[in-house]
Amino acid sequence: MWHGRAVTGPPPPLPDLPPGGRVVLRHRTPDGGATDVLGELVEDAPGHLAVRDRAGGLHRVAREDVVAARPVPPRVRRRGADDGPVVGVCDLEAALALAWQAPSVARDGRWLLRSAGDRTRRASSVLALGGPGTDDLDAAVHAAGAWQRARGSTPRFQLPRATGAPAGRAARADAAALLEVSRLDAVLAARGWPLVSPTTVLTGRTGRVLDAVAGRGDAGVRLTPVPDAAWTALVRPGAPDDPVTAGLLVSAPEQVFAAVDGPGGAAAVGRLALADGWAVLTDLVVAPAARRRGLARAVVGALLGAAGDLPGVALQVADGNAPARALYAGLGLAEHHRYAYREEPAAPSA
Template identity: 35%
Template structure:
């Protein structure tokens, strides 16, 4: 916190600092001069009518009465990752988008409108990178019309928590009544350690590495393990989209669904992992690790050197696995749904 020459805390931020990363301290109970303090760090997304809104790295917004502030200052951007490949959120957003293509898309300036008959929010949301070529309200109106014409609710995919991310856009969406429905994180790491990892995991009960079969398309066996039910023709197109797609399968018992599956898309230096799923009866035997290792080796053969994947914040098991494999969070991403009255 900032101190004055007399050694007292000072508030050194104003409404002119909207869009900057700040650190503030406030009284938990503004009516008690000797009360407890709460510190908040994030991007100042608005300051209106005596109320500040600060968006944290997670995407959560904190409303703060300016009268409760006891200190505040502008702070440098969050320090960059010290390990793993260097990448901007925009590069990763575009890489992730190419790995999960819609069946229909259209440009709105630099924004991409994406639709796939409602199969996943990622393939049915606008990716607002850059300038839409219109004022924000007009752009959002155009987005809502485009999705309404296809019988779909309008979603916007945004990012927070890294240099250059979209905290201001998130704040503007929330001010207009858009609701954040889903938050996840995009994790990255070096690819070679994934390919070299031993399978099964230490302490596993199987005596040899499981057999992993790789294929260019998702067959009936793979789809029988995939968690999304009722996979349609549209879904198959999305699953098969991407520059270089591979599907991994660990066969199960005779006549049964696979014990484990996974999907990988190789795109230049990046290999993106998804749909890593294991039969509950086969968990904790290293199958997820084996699937990722096999896919990583294939990606290395195609010239990739970096890995990425997406994981939801409440998936503790997956996060623990990916952490052990050397990956870590780069930024959070969110799907905002248009106000309900706009889609009714």
């Protein structure tokens, strides 16, 4: 970082800055001083630079206000972290999409259009893993929204961004694609589409997670190829039978379901999808009366025991779900990247 006096004079020439890489910019402030911004360079436009900080905030700095700039090394990860096989954000999101496949899909360039009639956001959104198949971004957004509306879904985009992904080849492969995603994010934000449902993707090594749950016993965990009535009642209590939701649960190339029976139904359940070499955990739920008995760990152990020799495990957890995040941290899972959705606001009622 740079520190010190107020800054005057014309802006100096800027060095070449890597799109998608980490940079630090020093820029003028309205009071005549200067301040620094550190983060991922998501836009290098003729009139401004845009940097996304570690917390997700987007800083647009006019080029004429930039005093100095330089690239910085990737953020150093905690020593000893074993975050799972090295994989880029886009490749991992493509694998996760296979674990939860919508009944209606289409492609536009690096966009995967999905619709399940708004049963879930993930299955009813456009997964952006780069740019569309046209240079006209506004037209592509309009066409994707029309496609979603025609299938009973709210126009919505899933926007991944790198946070904890490893450096090196995987990060370099993501850089250009995630720059396109950031540009899409800016377009949707300008349209007034709110950012909703922030989520963190965690990864780890299967063996390490199995070591963390060792000694818990099987707790009477049942494994089945399809969810039974007790499993469904705990995950979606009171929800009516729905063939679309039922189809989502068995939409992966392979999946297995786990349940621990309790006195009045299932006490704990979970789902494991096998997709593109990953063991993907979803729908891990423990009944309130059965918590703090180690059932979640027992379910995870039983499911991963059925994963064969797949080396990596991945899952998604809502940013606001502190108990689940604490559980997964205790299992050795670490942040890989994050995503959120931008969705078209509902029209005001008459």
